[in-house]
Amino acid sequence: MTQTAGQDKVRWGIMGTGWIASQFAKDLAHAGNAVKAAVGSRTAGSAEKFAAEYGFERAYASYDELLRDPEVDIIYVATPHPVHKENVMACLEAGKAVLCEKPFTMNSRQLEPLVETARERKLFLMEGMWTRFLPPIVQARAWIAEGRIGEVRMVQADFGFRIGWEPEGRLLNPDLGGGALLDAGVYPISFASMIFGEQPQHVWSTAHIGETGVDEQFSILLSYSEGRSASLNGAIRLNLNNEAVIYGTEGRIRLPFFLAGKEAYLHVNGQEEPEKFVDDRACLGYAFEAEEAGRCILQGRTESNTMKLDESLEIMKLMDTVRRQWGLRYRSE
Template identity: 45%
Template sequence: MRTYNWAIMGLGQIAHKFAESLTLLPNARLHAVASRTGAKAEEFAAQYGVPHAVGSYEELLTVPDVDVVYIATPHTEHYANTLLCLRAGLPVLCEKPFAVNTVQAQEMRRVAEEKGVFLMEAFWTRFFPAIHKALEVVASGTIGEVKHLAADFGFVAPYNPEGRLFNPVLAGGSLLDIGVYPLFISKLFLGEPQAIRAVATLADTGVDVNCAMALAYASGATASLFSTIAAQTDNQCILYGTQGQLHLTGRFHAASGIMLKLPNQEPQVIPCEKQGFGYHYEAEHVQQCLTQGLTQSPLLPLQFTQELMQQLDAIRQQIGLRYPMESIGTA
């Protein structure tokens, strides 16, 4: 079994979780890390026993034997960082949100397809065993036809105008940071909406603190989604069907199982595997794709990611959120 050499670009909190998660895969090795500063890269490398540490993203391209790059930089850098790697022929797993807007996402996809290089959004939720189980149960008709999906994600973030969550220069706000999760899960189970309506509460900096979304689908289903950085929510997802309900247990974006509520029956809990943080599930899938010579994931294709980005753009237009780095007409 081939061992894949991973590199991480951007060494913040999520990079640490990804590095720890890779240790759960017997055929994965953290081979290189890149930061804006050599000292930070060296410190990270020492912590995880990484043989190569570089102090610029460009220098990562010179490290030999890198098989795939995980991009964990801030939202606003995903576009440039991904293109840098793709143009060098390096496969990319890029953190969510994939880009700041659809124009960027389309260009990232175009370059990946032109170069024939693997590219996938790092939407780890998609690869949890609980999500696979939930999709299987819904497809089997156990809860009947899904008529409504409700999902929320929220936590309390101290107000810091310069911090990444509140700073428009860093594409801040609840929507791009955590609102993408309810939006993602609704798309996964219900497909593309026919209509989207959104309202938001904005911070003094102009980014969204609360964002409430209502979606309608051709199937007759609807969805109510919510994200906030001003309150702790239950972080849950419930699918309401004509013959019962399905709840993702635990925090839905990193679910530990499902619970079925069927008429005249006791709730049935089906636990699913959840090891560590769970980032290794997406990493394992990427390696499977690379082994098969694929340039896209069959479970999370670039078309899905692009459509999700279009939904984010539509919502931002409705709530009046535009970022300073966006030129006229790009979102």
């Protein structure tokens, strides 16, 4: 860790300059404990353009140069997920804390050594499941904790969109880790894990494997202890309603566009009108996970209580199980 005594801000580096890196970089301006220190890319031109556009102090033409910067505390890994294991391990071996964009890795076997290394070196590591830190999600969890909907019995969550036919594009190309599950499915799966606070006892699933050999849509049914259940759907060639509903014995909570939305609705049994929560955030929403990572580092914590490493590992194991049910395996594995 390269922090100095009394430091009250965390110095960020970004690995990669693609779309998700730009979204995160925009939001760092809204994270009160963040400093935009450096960006690393595979080319000088890309790094310099990104640094100039988003206000980073330094630009590096390689990831290795970024890792050697002593004034970078934490690195946001924004590279494609087939290389997450390699990139995150390089960060950890360089002594850097890491926030890694979802999905964490391709499978649980790749994630296990990263978790082990972070714990051995006492370095902060977290999966970038940014939705957990959004105000509507935080409010929904508060309503549940207060008992407003009674005992939670069922969760429904969908995330799907229709992309154009681009067989070589990231989402349809198996060599790039394409498919609905890893890109879209991790959101509803992680959401169910967050709500129930445990992993399912039984897993049933089905998927449509398209021409390129990746899953274009899927449905998953999970059963938990005491008869609780989750119904989850995802797609990359099909528009879904993209909302989540949490059903309890005394009411329900509805989250329109749950993974990035700004509203939450509490429907209590016997009440005609729902209670509405509206988030007036100015940022996209990535700032909240950045602030959480910063808080953890400044407080000397190596994990976030909101997105623990053991839970990320269990979620990845669940996705491994689902893909085995479909017979879907990537060549890079």
